[in-house]
Amino acid sequence: MNSSSISPAVLAELGQQVTGPVLTAQDDGYERETTAYNLATAIRPDVVVGAVDAADVAAAVAWAAVHHVPVGVQATGHGADRPMRGGLLINTARLQECTVDPDTRIARVGAGVRWRTVLESAVPHGLAGLNGSTTDVGVVGYTLGGGVPVLGRTYGFAADRVRSFDVVTPGGAHRRVDAGHEPELFGLLRGGKGNLGIVTAMEFELVALEGLYGGGIFYPGADAREVLTAWSRWSADLPETVSTSIALLRLPEMDIVPEPLRNQFVVHLRYACTADQEDSARLLSPMRAVSHPVMDTVGPMSYRDMDGIHMDPPVPLPYLDAGRLLDDMDEATVEGLLAHAGPGTDCPLLLVEIRLLGGALDRSPEGPADLVTGRQGAYLLNMVGLAVPPAAEQVPHAVTALLEALDGHVSDRTPVNFQGVLGWEPGSAHAWTEDGHSRLLAAKAHYDPENLLRFQHAVQAPAST
Template sequence: MLVNDDIHALSSAVSGPVALPDSPEFAEETFAFNVATVHRPDVALGAADAHDVVAGVKWAAERRLPVSVQATGHGADSAINGGLLINTRRLQDVQIDPVRRTARVGAGVKWRTVLEASVPHGLVGLHGSSTDVGVVGYTVGGGLPVLGRAHGFAADHVRSMEIVTADGVLRRIDADADAELFALMCGGKGNFGIVTALEFSLFPIGEFYGGGIIYPGADAALILAAFRQWLPSLPDAASPSISLLRLPDMDFVPPPLRGQFVVHLRFAYLGNRGDGDALLAPMRKISTPLMDTAGPMDYLDVDQIHMDPADPLPFVSGGALLEDFGEDTVADLLEVAGDGSDCPLLLAEIRPFGGALSRDVGRPNAVSGRDAAFLLFLVGFNMPPVADASMASIRTVLTAMSPHSTGFTLVNFHGTPGDEADRARAWTPEVYDRMRAAKASYDPGNLLRFGHAITGVPPAG
């Protein structure tokens, strides 16, 4: 049990605020984008810089308190109870090097901030469907980009990172310095330390074509069949996805679509209008779209492709990697999540892999999924009166799709982590064994035990 002297020792060692559950600042320091997840640590530290993270970890280790970390809380799939929560949202340094085509960012930086600094130089980073997400948590979880088929996973292009390991040491690691730790942090989530800064490659952006087509949900079978047949015609420069959406009557939904079941095709393409229109033409002939926003796009408007909610919401999610999206797979998905089913989920999404997402990057990392063909991702509201139905429906859909699954997930799309066997599905067995050995080495006391954490075992021999 913490006493006043303990809290005083932490407050004296850091520059940022220290908040207890009865402090006015506590709610702000522990707030997650997923508002269904309410964190209840014993104490929260709003780290002002990397030195605060070091001091916080050392303080917790001396008292054998577990440590957790959060910046935006977009990946808050499970609640943190007890210990020290370190909030890194104040680490807002952004440095763009247009000559080396790199960015260096602090742990609290969101992708929107990176793009606002890099796009004027004709460069972009490999963000996901929403630029409101924090760079670090997304990237160390692998990072599935909007332009993934063109460039691969975000973790493939990390140059270096600064990380505070469980012994309270701030390390700069890369492919040469602490190479195994660096490899496992690129896709291994936060199992071995707290990242305070990340350096990664940027990519040239010229003409960009993006947007989406929204169709009536009643035509879902026709549209998904056409989508499956259309995919092989696309170049790696094109990254599509498609989702079944049950849109609520809420402000973040465009008025004409509120309360409807629809199919949403998303499309991002590194090219001009003529080529983009030609690639998208077969899908424009299918059904009668309710909305078509695809065309030349200012890259700073890239969030309009997926139209993810910008405001915090209560949600629950789950995912699986698929071997195929053939006729039987489509039929099984529609049976449990299509028109006429009792599925309450907000989203059932299919993201194709292929291209750079399926290629070996030539250096070790912990990203899984390169042998998969598709990602299935499910999201439902986690609030009364639909919370129980949403969680049950995710289980139902995943069970129905299990014959088509590889048996693995991506850690950022896994959903609430279960037991050890369930958590292991986010990595290949070979990578998971390496991670357990590294966990035993870098965090033998299992200080970092929250979120999608694993347990360590000593190396064999």
């Protein structure tokens, strides 16, 4: 059945099989269920189910399999890089189970839980989850893409800590998988994103963390050369207790931007250290001596307040983005960044960010091989521009020009969560190694031969012979 020709009778059948709301574009609540965090990404399914539990997810997937309707999934909408037109969207935002066992240091979360909720439960016990730059992101979707944590150099990828998944595979079968039960599927879900099923719940290990020394330093954009050069040398020899990134920011005149930084071009150093306060301050001191900071927020902090390190936008915005692994941060790399995004350029990009990788991110966990991309990577380059005129037309060209300037220094791969709107076409293998992509395709042919899960970061199931 073509998804655009779903009959009223077939839609009514779906409504009878699930408990949550079943909505089309003519219904109140449709926009609320379908709008992504990236307001530039149009999510326009023929029908959306607001799943209230795992049984709803299984019933909706089974209905889609019977009627050959393609399926997408969304909770917070942070992973919606590409438009969705037609088909069935399953919104898992209502799956809000969240438990933290302080004795075993295991958390269990439903598919709709955001990292903020986990931290509120875990931090009082001296525990933390391995979230990324903002706690507004959903735990499950972030982890399925590997999950690059703020403390990644100290503790590794978020996917490394997963103990088990509850997943609905195409056809509607509900499975619980871990290293001992369906280990191949368990491994492929870690980094394979949403290609093989819809995860309804996940259990993962927390780390012991009483607090940290973290925050950001903002330098004048005019000193970008001095700051980038100093950061490249300083970051090369940091211990694993330190995780850091640096960003060229062209901040708009918006209320969500701190007043001293509005309508300013600045360089933003992000710093998170798990060593004691004295060592943490000592390790940062070389960068505090660089330039004349506009603002310095680094100090002892509760992990509950870690959003203050990156200071990501707290509200949805329309944007275009792209990412690549970066091989080095040498003089030529710095020159390429400055030539296309430094002071005096008309660069339309809101953010050009370099994250230091390495440390624990280099090490693979025990158990089934996963699909996480970024191990042995040196840096991660991330580029973001607002999708509003006139920048919307300029951003793609700026990303292309910057990547061309860094030719020979950028990899052809990137973690799947960082592919972005301006990344590669759906079905691209750039988020995985050649071997990993082959494993994923083989599993796709087994679990999803009709390619029902074909939206967002999807690979195409091989044609049957």
